Amino acid sequence: MKKEGSFLKLGFVGPTLLFLITLNLFPLFYNIVLSFTDAQLSQNDYNFVGGRNYALIFDTLTSPKYADAIRTTGEFVLIAVTFELLLGFCLALALKAKFSGKPVVLTILLVPMMLSPAVMGLFWNLILNAHNGILNQALGSIGLPTPHWLTEPKLKLIAVLLVDIWMWTPYMMLIALAGLNAIPGYIYEAAEIDRASMWTVFRRITLPMCAPLLFLAVLFRMTDALKQFDLVMALTGPNDASTQTLSALLYQLTFANQKVGLGSAYACVVLVVVIALASVFTRYLDWLAKKQGRLA
């Protein structure tokens, strides 16, 4: 095969990489620059103020705000992904067998994860309304308590979690199903011959063989959940202490408080975490690909 000219390679790959560098990489660097200024969104010029913004972040680590946002985001990600994983996996177990109408049911179940969180979040306001929402009406009609989902501080995060879990459990289910379907039938047959109990089969075969894909799903979901913004905006607004995730805090700082410099400083710290996560991710993907290659 003749050696490909670099010009040709550049032609295919270049435009995309240029695009990405301009719109993804450059803003990151610009963020770093801005984090040393007192820029405001309503002004056109700014001054350099040295490390003052960073000093403020680490100073406010002793006073709650940034630490709270980290904690809230962490709680959100942890609880959401755990529930989505558990529910999704259970659903996948239930859906593994063939039954009539399975494609239809599957498709219906998968719709929530394809919807716009901002739009559905807004509608969920009506469902979660303490006074006339159907959730409370349904709970009340079977005698359960009817809490004030969107006004009681402890429940606000739970409300956001509820909508997120409703939206994304199908995602975990889809991937778990793929994992379950990938387990070759003969392994189960061999286990049956050995008269292994259902629980042993689950523990020794099903779970370990699904684990790689499930872990991938968890990583995907985690990176998405870390960005949580749309639901918070729709259900509680960006300035609510009980649901202020990192993105909500960034919005509040940059657009409401008009402190672009401080917002950029926070953003830089966030981006460091994101890059670390991304490298874990790709390393895992590599390992997974090699493992699948070995098995195939």
Add this chain to the structure above:
Amino acid sequence: MKALRITVITLYTILGVLPLLWLILTAFKHHPDTITASAKFIPLPGAEIGGEGLSFAPTIEGFAHLAEPPAGAEFSFLEHLLNSTIIGVLSTLASVALGTSCAYGFSRFRIPGSKDWLFFILSTRFMPPLAVVAPVLIMYRTFDLPNTHLGLIILYTAFNLSLAVWLMKGFIDEIPRAYEESALVDGYSRASAFFRIILPHARTGMAVTAVFCLISAWNEFGFAMTLNNAQAVTVPVYFAGLQGNTNGVPWPQIAAGALLFVLPIVVFTVLVRDHLLRGVTFGTIKQ
């Protein structure tokens, strides 16, 4: 065991679908019926509006109102739907075009540092939009791009490129090299082999990628809200703006609009049903 399975499936299907059913019902109600203390879910023509009981008089008022702008605004829901469509479709076309050629490059050529480039491309997806919005906005101001269709199209193209490249690389990897190689042997240039051989085989892949890019752009909120908040406003941002309405939130309209907005997504979901797994995992998991 079977009974348990059926129960679980039925229960979850109901819970999953109920909010969507409620959305459909709300779209056909009069406004007073949407905020009554007793949930109304029985359509009964001629029922009393805002009265007690479980029945409501169905109406297409919500849909009709969609064509009127709300108080003091210039545009109705339909204009915003058009904005979403224009921005979504154009950014998708661009993403798929750029993504396919880039994926082909990574798939077929030895590009130095390709691993690192692919990692970089994937990591752009991990970025919280709010973390890069401020520099992007300032950059955009220099070129008068805020509040334009072009601005969001460019941005969405960039942010969907990661999805497009990874998905298309997966699809192109599956096309045997033998096809192009026989073409190359016959004297075709690499570029024309790309257009004549690869693209036709990658049709399905491109369609699937297009659908996922479109859905991503369609549903996007973070950038749309901060960059295009006065002109070229997309539907999710328009809905968010209705929340503060002093005449009371117009639930029938929101539900009707949401239905119209969500309908294409549902259609597309059904169309790419077989490739859903691939699409939502960046092509890393294939069924």
Add this chain to the structure above:
Amino acid sequence: MNLRLTSLVAVLGFTSLVGCKKEDAPTGTQTAAASSAAGDKKGGTVTIWWAQWAPADGLQELGNDYEKETGVAVKVHQVPWSSYQDQVFLNFGNKTTAFDIVVGDSQWLGRGATGKLYLDLTDWLPKVVDIKTIHPQALHYLCEYPGGSGHYFAAPGETDAVGFAYRKDWFEDPKEQAAFKAKHKKDLAIPNTWDDLKEIAEFFNRPAQKRYGVALLTGRGYDALVMGFQPFLWDFGGSWGDPATFKVKGMLNTPGAADGLKFMKSLLAFAPANGPNIDYGPSLEAFTSGSTAMAMNYFAFYPKIVKDLGPKAGFFVAPAKGDKRFSSLGGQGMSISAKVSPDQQKLAKDFIAWFLKKETQEKWITKEAGFTANVEILNSDAFKKATPYNEPFSRSMNLLQDFWNVPSYNELLAASVQHLGEALDGVKKPEEALELISTEHERIFKEAGLSK
């Protein structure tokens, strides 16, 4: 093949369907600069941005009259309150603004003035209106920055105050009156003090029948909670701080202020389900839905109540504690964007000058919640009798105070809303919350260079 073709056809079909439905062309790739109304019309266009509510409709009607008189078109663009502030300041960052005039909230004055976003009107305003005819509170809080300095950055636009609406028909119901008298040994009437209001709220609070006593302003989105808290703060002896030295401690974190906050919290026991988080719109809704006996809100929201409930509703001035009776100032002044062309600024000035004429102000008060700053008209019988809410509004004008309007006002607001909210939710004790706010405020002032 099928998939791609189908999708493509579907998308194209959808686009054309939507495209057929719309009547006017959308803005397309218009930039903010192009849209700032540089005259499709012969005489030109003045673009005004205001919040989405009844007075903005009234302003548009006046604008139409202006067009008939002068040929200059006036377009009032209404933005929902919850995003009004963000949108305006975001727009100010562009090279030119989409608006020529912004009817900005009183708190924005400092930011607009020092950030060179509002045009300085100090020399021009006294030429087009007699400053003495402007109500002193309106002048101080809506037009001047710093307050009392004589530097003007906004012309008086809309004045407003926090007051109460109440179910007149319930109050005048003989059965209710008898029951109340039997219980409290006095007549059921408009409450004069906060304790009176509490008694009445408790009396009407019947959750079993989905009836509630009182809805207060407690919304966390922008400033509703602060505006709702202020009457309590001031009536119970506290204040936000010293405007000269920017000292806050000793004025905000006092036992009196804490008592005020505690009292406000105690009233939430008689509020509807979303009591601790009621914004302007929901407060209006709580009342117009017929479930609440009394609702606190800005007077500018009351036209809808009159429309929906007619003679069933009445209005009263914010109650007092002892001899202290204060209420939250509202209202927006008209500021001219410093970022539009001088020609547009001239058009804007002409419109504002026309708006401030006595004849126009007399027309303004006939619009729904068209509240003037003109002292003579405010005190006139014609005004007081024009609507059921004008008379208590007129009296409220003398009781008004406002929150900080320095450039960093929004940080001050956000900190206040967050901690006051925590106190109302029971997450923090009222004293703690006020202490936290005081510390934050002093830190913000120090950072902004306003205090040492």
